[in-house]
Amino acid sequence: MTLVLGRILDKTPRKMYKRYVSLTGIGWGSYYPKYTNLGVIALAYSCIAPLVLGFATVGFALLYLAFRYNVLFTLGTQIDTKGRAYARALQQLTVGIYLAEFCLIGLFAIGSSGSGVSAGPLVLMIIFAIGTVLWHIQLRSAMSRHLTSLPSDLLAEEHCDNNDEEKNYPTGQSHTDARKVDSGTSSGDEYQVPASADPPAPPTGFMGKLKEFLLPNRHASAAVISKYILSPHLANPVRPYTQQELEAAYLHPALSAETPIIWLARDEYGLSQQEVQGCRRAVGEGLEVSDEDAWVDEKGNVNWNERELRKAPIFEEDVRY
Structure with missing residues (x-):
């Protein structure tokens, strides 16, 4: 299709170049809901046929491998959602959990009308449903903070990297001075790292490790969380940025x-x-x-x-x- 449309529509070198180097974009608004719907169906039917979870796991693993290859090598991204599409899809998956729990509550309620044997499971499912609602509220609160702001210890990591780079400069010239000379910025453009950005001390003891695991947003730094979430063999290597690219990273494209x-x-x-x-x-x-x-x-x-x-x-x- 690209070759056919290119021969018909592209009449200038710029259009030919753009079509040649541009990758097909991903419509996140229509891409996520398809797989979210499959996940909701798998979770909802898991209470009736638990074997569905096994087939769903294998299917989603194969979809992940195919999707990862397409994103890295055949598809491009024109719109950066900053992770908001993933956060919304993750919260929509809880609909499958709610459907499964409400289905079990209905089945146990029907069974308890003729016999009191189902009263215990009915009470347990109601407790689980309430716990799921509380967990969903906590999930929304935790994810909203990450979508609207960045952890302050990320600035501390930048500060630590600069301190390490200063060791590579001659005596009397720091990394900040060299960067100021290279970029031509004045002293008024320099930033100061606040003391509050220092990374927290790693928790010790059994209770400290338990709190770090259960409440990572409070007791774990960004580096610790990234170690568990971002596996090194799944990371896409990025080349070092030039000084001009660093200065233009957060500027509007028009500037x-x-x-x-x-x-x-x-x-x-x-x-x-x-x-x-x-x-x-x-x-x-x-x-x-x-x-x-x-x-x-x-x-x-x-x-x-x-x-x-x-x-x-x-x-x-x-x-x-």
Whole structure:
């Protein structure tokens, strides 16, 4: 489909380049609900046929492997939800737990009407349902804090990394000074790490470890939580960022984006060269025009060099933060 649409719709080198380097995006609003619905069905039917959980586990494991491959190699993300789509899907999965518990409560209530044997399981299921509601409230509270703010100990990790990097600089020059010279920032742009950002002392003893496990949002730092959640062999390696990329990380694209380059297709009559020189004379500095790595063939079709992608005038390194 991409090759067919590209031949019909793309008539300029820029459109051809964009279609070639762009990956198909993911519609999180329609992607998550499909698998959330499957999870709700599996949880709801697990009380009637517990064997469903085994098949659901195998099925979701295979779906995870396929989804992971597609996300890393065949799909792109145009919209960053900052984890909100995952948080909503996780909370929607509790609907399956509620359905299973209400189903069991109804079955035990019907059974207890003719015999008192089902009264005990009925009371237990009501207690479990109340506990599930309380757990759901706690889950919403814990996740809302992570969606609206970041832990302060993340700043402490940045501070510790800077202290380690300072050891690599000559005597009399710190990492902050070197960064200030490289970026051209003034002393007013420097930040101070508050004392409250120091990482908490690791808990000791059995009770400390138990509290750290049951209440990680209170007793565990971001580094400890990441150690349990983000496995090293599942992490996607990221190259070191340049100073310019670090400075533009939290800027609006309108502030950090450079002036677009006008990319023309070169022809054998030299018309593209006349346009390039004419634009440079009329506009001067601030506008770049090029006709490199794109040409018009004898049939009037526009082509560009797909084999040497980095030589394209509009090539930009994709930065993943």
